[in-house]
Amino acid sequence: MEGRAARSVKKPAARHIPEATVARLPVYVRTLLGLADEKTSTISSERLAELAGVNAAQVRKDLSYLGSYGTRGVGYDVEYLLFQMSRELGLTHDWPVIIAGVGNLGRALANYGGFGERGFPVAALVDADPKKVGKAIGGIEIRHVDDLPDIVAEHHAAIGIIATPAAAAQDVADRMVAAGVSSILNFAPAIVTVPDGMSLRKVDLAVELQILSFYQQRRTEPDADRTVASAGGEG
Amino acid sequence: MEGRAARSVKKPAARHIPEATVARLPVYVRTLLGLADEKTSTISSERLAELAGVNAAQVRKDLSYLGSYGTRGVGYDVEYLLFQMSRELGLTHDWPVIIAGVGNLGRALANYGGFGERGFPVAALVDADPKKVGKAIGGIEIRHVDDLPDIVAEHHAAIGIIATPAAAAQDVADRMVAAGVSSILNFAPAIVTVPDGMSLRKVDLAVELQILSFYQQRRTEPDADRTVASAGGEG
DNA sequence: CGGACTTTGTGAACGCAGGCACGAGCGGGG
């Protein structure tokens, strides 16, 4: 119970925030931005839960990791909560990102304005194909992947996106790390490893589709060739 | 990979497979495909774990949900395991997918050959913009979103991909469900809900970047305004 | 000014997932 001198702006002793909570914070932020737009000043955990698609107790617990920012009997102040969450997520300043691999996907990402708006401007594009180097996408010149060290230093970029073929992914990741990037988002369908202390997240569309396929099949072909069709307790 | 008279081809009473395991199966499949290509006939859980980036006990437990397909002292037969996993995931036949929203992202997805190769051919593209309807991307004509019921029936498509702006996502999802789609992959940054019994997965790039931003900030700004800098036990 | 009502913050219970460790089973070598 330190800080909080009539709503201090200091962080309350930064406790450990569970990974699952961290993953939901951006969803809350987005929801709150929508609410702020429509001039809603206060929100209850129940309503926020509904909008964010989670359980109300979950919302309260998640928010409680950030501090006691709610008012009992009233709810949470939208603007204030937004401020606290943005700060916690590090959204108070821009994070320039570097995209490696300017093919189908890299081009779509580079052209997409949504990242810049949300504080993740595309700072640079790199590719290994000499024919692509020198061209520009969305106003950004494509540079050679060998220049990564310079580019990273130049833009103080800490976040890299890998949109190269799978075979090149680990090499590109290594180069990024060597150049000073310490957070990587990998789109290539390959297992990439980075040194301890770095962050790596992956988005694998083929995996997503295959997961859908699994459940889809279970529905359409309930127990096609199962020997015994006992009423297995399926939640 | 068919026959295999000595070993029954029947599914062993299809037990319940944990969601976390289902999410890893596609990774194993991809790894095994690579091994099959290089003529590796047998693989141990330890090596597979290494290639898939997980723990060896995890691999064994995951595979044990499918049945006892390993041979003690030897390992798993690559081809056979691949066959069993493919069947479990429903990859023995193609799953045509429908992409809604042919903008930056939709176009990249439509042009990407990887899905078709992996059994998820793009069966149709739909958009609400009359200027886009009639044009073709990657050899596939763009049709109007109003035609969804016909399109779904025509292609027996059960999987839909939403690549529209967030504001349209729920509406498109509803239309897809009404048309007979029961598995949806949503790329729009919006909370979409579907009726019970349908599958919905989301890929939200902005959320991914914000998660990276969170950990990145914690690294670069270790305890900027924390009151006490105790040696917090960070795993 | 007091009481009823609302909503937060959190303790406790529960279920899922991950990892260790070890017995069981198989192949290979002597």
Place this chain on the structure above:
DNA sequence: CCCCGCTCGTGCCTGCGTTCACAAAGTCCG
């Protein structure tokens, strides 16, 4: 033919995440 070494399959334990339920704490209204 037997024994040894290897690897699977799984029971058990631990930790994380989710949900329930309720006391605490504030607001609002009469």
